[in-house]
Amino acid sequence: MSRTVIHGGLVVTASDEIHADVLIEGGRVAALAAHGTDVAAGWSADRRIDATGKYVIPGGVDAHTHMEMPFGGTRAADTFETGTRAAAWGGTTTIVDFAIQTVGRSLQEGLDAWHVKADGKCAIDYAFHMILSDVNKSSLKEMDRLVAEGVTSFKLFMAYPGVFYSDDGQILRAMQRASGxxxxxxxxxxxxIAIDVLVEQALAEGRTDPRHHGDVRKVALEAEATHRAIQLARVAGSPLYVVHVSADEAVAEIAAARHRGLPVFGETCPQYLFLSTDNLAEPGFEGAKYVCSTPLRPREHQEALWRGLRNNELQVVSTDHCPFCFTGQKDLGRGDFSKIPNGLPGVENRMDLLHQAVVDGHISRRRWIEIACAGPARMFGLYPRKGTIAPGADADIVVYDPGTEQVLSAETHHMDVDYSAYEGKRITGRVETVLSRGVPVIEKGAYVGHTGHGAYVPRGLCQYLG
Known part of the structure; x- marks a missing residue:
């Protein structure tokens, strides 16, 4: 059995910061011991990794990705192969992607289709959520079996009528099933429904540029839907996780529910923390690069999101990684913003951007690990196998250099997309080495992993629920 020792670094988890060496055996963390002690000095190893002056952190868990997702007559540019490789470059060692039920088909057919896309192709470990596109007696019954088999979360849409949309009755039935x-x-x-009216009106008035994508997807319509979802979950006795929260009023709805003791949770994404409607308004159709839903908001919403992350009103930062190339995909919407494929690339940037938030004083180091590693692992039934560094955990570990500067750019990123949403942004901190189940994937800034190393991981239930 191979043994690896990571020595000399500051181990940072959601709960602790300790100068410790880490012993890895058989793909799992075997022990931690204070650096320089006789215990640590006595460990023999086949491989030693010097982390002096570096952080030793759990691999990131990105609980919201869309590899190869079909949308608007095209599909997301990253495959499971390219997307998970890029994730590894950015210090993420587990993704949870979304399998999609096709209307008129079973949940199992959708899940099987996503296994075909992913199995044997991933550089890091992966799991699946299930998108419920067709809530009916059969699919409700299937939910029970999927939960028992390790697909324990189900996404519904109050948006996209005619594609993914579920009405309040369907949502209530799904929530009731989940409560059981x-x-x-x-x-x-x-x-x-309301957004589609505003889209139709905007296009009729000649407001076709990308910036109008944000104008029609009103803050009030995100807040209203968030409130309605919370009340439906309250009636059903179901927990609720609101994805990609972008607006201050939506944060307030989640905070109010949590203050009442309701099991309501929220996620935001780096694009809402670092980008804004200023990007959507960039000239010459450049704003199309930043079209996503929920949309980017005016910059003043960012402080509410940071405060929500500090106060635990929001528990997770995921990427909603759904990349479309500017040339040949985003430009399908020239002259009609409603035809621009919705989604941004970001799976490679999340851990670095959140470390920059530590540097900038928005969050602490431990909160960085909580919202990027431990929190999503707990939320989606992967903890403590994922999201921490502790005996028995998978040895998904990142050696992170907190002092090295880098500039984010499409010229240097590894996502299979022709632009960076953060082009030219200077970041302090960089991934140096990444282990996935003890196996090197990134080593001193070079990719040494291989396609097919990543394993499918069935999940347990949300660990924030008693």
Whole structure:
């Protein structure tokens, strides 16, 4: 059995910061011991990794990705192969992607299709949520079996009428089913019916540029849908996880529910923390690069999101990674913003951007690890196998250099997309080495992993629920 020792670094988890060496055996963390002690000095190893002056952190868990997702007549540019490789470059060692039920088909057919896309192709470990596109008696019954088999979260949409949209009755039925089987309902909370009216009106008035994508997807319509989802979950006795929260009023709805003791949770994404409607308004159709839903908001919303992360009103930062190339995909919407594929690339940037938030004083080091590693692992039934460095955990470990500067750019990133949403942004901190189950994937800034190393991971129930 191979043994690896990571020595000399500052081990940072969601709960502790300790100068410790880490012993890895058989793909799992075997022990931690204070650096320089006789215990640590006595460990023999096949491989030693010097982390002096570096952080030793759990591999990131990105609980919201869309590899190869079909949307608007095209599909997300990253495959499971390219997307998980890019994730590893950015210090993420587990993704949870979304399998999609096709209307008129079973949940199992959708899940099987995503296994075909992913199995044998991933550089890091992966799991699946299930998108419920067709809530009916059969799919409700299937939810029970999927939960028992390790697919324990189900996403519904209040947006995209005619594609993914579920009405309040369908949402209530799915929530009632989840309240019985232990599943977690994830909600895209925007009032899609009202948004479609505003889209139609904007296009009729000649407002076709990308910036109008943000104008029609009103803050009030995100807040209203968030409130409605919370009340439906309250009636059903179901927990609720609101995805990609972008607006201050939506944060306030989640905070109010949590203050009442309701099992309501929220996620935001780096694009809402670092980008804004200023990007959507960039000239010459450049704003199309930043079209996503929920949309980017005016910059003043960012402080509410940071405060929500500090106060635990929001528990997770995921990417909603759904990349479309500017040339040949985003430009499908020239002259009609409603035809621009919705989504941004970001799976490679999340850990670095959140470390920059530590540097900038928005969050602490331990909170960085909580919202990027431990929190998503707990939320989606992967902890303590994932999201921490402790005996028995998978040896998904990142050696992170907190002092090295880098500039984010499409010229140097590894996502299979022709632009960076953060082009030219200077970041302090960089991934140096990444282990996935003890196996090197990134080593001193070079990719040494291989396609097919990543394993499918069935999940347990949300660990924030008693």
């Amino acid at each position: 089987n232990g599943g977690l309902i994830m909600m895209h909370a925007e009032n899609g």
